[in-house]
Amino acid sequence: MNIIKSFNNTIDYIETVIDDEIDEKKIAYLSGFSYPMFSRLFSILTETTLSEYIRGRRLTEAAISLRDTDKRIIDIAMMYGYESSDSFGTAFKNFHGFTPSEVRNGKPFKLVSRVQLALSVRGGRSMNITIQKKAAFTVAGINEQSINSSLCPSVWDKLYSKYSHDELAKLGGGQSLGVCHDVENPNTINYMAGYIVADKAKAKKMDLDILEVEEAEYAVVELRGSIPECIHQGWKYAMEVFFPEHGYVHSGSPDFEYYYEGDMHSKDYKMELWIPIVKA
Known part of the structure; x- marks a missing residue:
């Protein structure tokens, strides 16, 4: 279905x-x-x-x-x-x-209509999506539990108030990720701002939170545009077009915002979504 x-x-x-x-x-x-x-x-x-x-x-x-x-x-x-x-x-x-x-007694009232979802993005407007299997890896950073998704930027602020990008990059290859994981509450998310690390022991000494990510298959969505608008558009395209047309669903494993260096407010900024998938 x-x-x-x-x-x-x-x-x-x-x-x-x-x-x-x-x-x-x-x-x-x-x-x-x-x-x-x-x-x-x-x-x-x-x-x-x-x-x-x-x-x-x-x-x-x-x-x-x-x-x-x-x-x-x-x-x-x-x-x-x-x-x-x-x-x-x-x-x-x-x-x-x-x-x-x-x-x-006659005063007006608001109406919230029933939602009906439909495919709304088709044809000429497409996004570059590839299917990639990624080996297990480790993320270290700041992990906040049960927060509103609007607070995700503050998690990055908290991370960078403790350590610079250069310090965090030295733990691995400098790859930064936003991670949504272990969703249990319908109104909040668990979000981690972190870096892929090779030196897990040093990350622990720095008092960083550690998340072990198992091998998984992902739909990797290439995005261009300012944050967070491009992230929202990427998710909507994946959900409305890619998943229905190719028969995949979100697997429930952690998903990732993969950040490249650059101006995140620029319309030309490049990043990726890594969405864990299984066949429906």
């Missing part, structure tokens, strides 16, 4: 339980990914988190229920996962700009 179809089947399921508990095992069965990994890929494709999407859909449906039914506000609150009318009222007003009572 191609990845777009499986994602839409998963979203179909989410819609059927928008007023109930979501079964993470069902998400995994339908999408082919663990719930945290599905959440991460969903955010790449839609540029919103799965939790934000579900929250928006629930508050949208709650507003429609207020307009179209005579159900009590507390009953609607409970239906969409809120334990009290106060918590529901606060979330509702923050989202819609008006209280449940005001919306019931």
Whole structure:
């Protein structure tokens, strides 16, 4: 099953339980990914988190229920996962700009429409992608657990506040990598800013975190453009075009941002994504 179809089947399921508990095992069965990994890929494709999407859909449906039914506000609150009318009222007003009572009496409310994924990049606009098997290697650097993806640049700042590029480069061949690994939380990632190292003992003496990466096969996506825009475009192209057309999926192993030297804000900057793959 191609990845777009499986994602839409998963979203179909989410819609059927928008007023109930979501079964993470069902998400995994339908999408082919663990719930945290599905959440991460969903955010790449839609540029919103799965939790934000579900929250928006629930508050949208709650507003429609207020307009179209005579159900009590507390009953609607409970239906969409809120334990009290106060918590529901606060979330509702923050989202819609008006209280449940005001919306019931005619004030406007926001609509979050159901997501439908589709292939959107085709033909002339293509990216250079190669399939490469890479031997096991070791990364040393700063590893931050359970952070929002927007905080990844701060991990690099933390690394370079302790050591210079030249000091880190001497541990190996000077290859720097951003690593997303061991995704377990649907709302956060584990991210490491580091370098491929040969001298692991010296890296440990420098009090750097160590990540051992097993041999794996990757879709290596060549990117050109400023960061982070080119990274977002690379992920979207891989998910929307490469995976469906060639029958691959993300394997769940660590994936990498491979950085070359140069001006990362330049439209001509070159880097790579290494996405671990298996056949669907």
